[in-house]
Amino acid sequence: MDYLFDPSTLAAATAADDATRADQLSVDDIGCKYRLRPLCLTDYALGYLDLLSQLTVTGSVTQQMYANTFDAMRNNSGTYYIIVIEDTEENCIVATGSLTIEKKFIHQCGQRGRIEDIVVHSNCRGKRFGKIVVQRLIALSRVLNCYKISLECKDSNVNWYSSMGFVREPGNSNYMQIRSYLFQLIAFCYSYTPTRNVN
Ligand SMILES: CC(C)(COP(=O)(O)OP(=O)(O)OC[C@H]1O[C@@H](n2cnc3c(N)ncnc32)[C@H](O)[C@@H]1OP(=O)(O)O)[C@@H](O)C(=O)NCCC(=O)NCCS
16 A cells, blocks of 8 residues: 555554544454545545545546645655545545644744644544544644644534544634635636536
């Protein structure tokens, strides 16, 4: 398998994951039809982009574009940790989440993590897959010695993340952004299907 990062790092996180280790979903677990593992180059064919499109606009990503980004991420060793849950019977990806590591000069040249792009396939929600993915990413951040991890989410998901230990620190929980209107325009164009007159 062509993994984005070394599966032994994920195995170490699984062993250290007190919250969801009992769910027995891991790279080495062949007894279960669901496997939790690092993203693979071949996951494009297993519907990884389709799954992401249930989270946000993906645009039109060709297999070559996917492969180029995958290689760029993999070559940035120690930075990109994307995990997936694969349904090995249906041959599709049903859940995913990512942990991105930033190296710092502060905190004794420490590193911090950002959790992003958490999504579970609409047919598989409510099976604890989302929780397993997030808890495994938290365990991964501990194995990688992050001094903190953070995420941004919709109001409707605050309680869900709170149930996994994330807190809004008083006086320090503002999230600000500048969006590129060019990208919004491109996303709009991709999502716009003109109504055709068939006559
Ligand atoms: C949010 C999401 C990832 C949750 O995944 P999931 O696998 O369905 O959730 P889980 O089964 O792990 O949830 C576990 C528990 O949290 C509860 N829960 C789920 N979503 C919740 C929410 N938004 N707020 C509060 N509780 C929630 C479940 O009811 C379940 O409770 P239980 O253990 O008492 O049965 C999924 O709904 C999804 O993909 N949504 C669309 C994309 C999205 O919003 N992603 C998050 C971006 S910040």
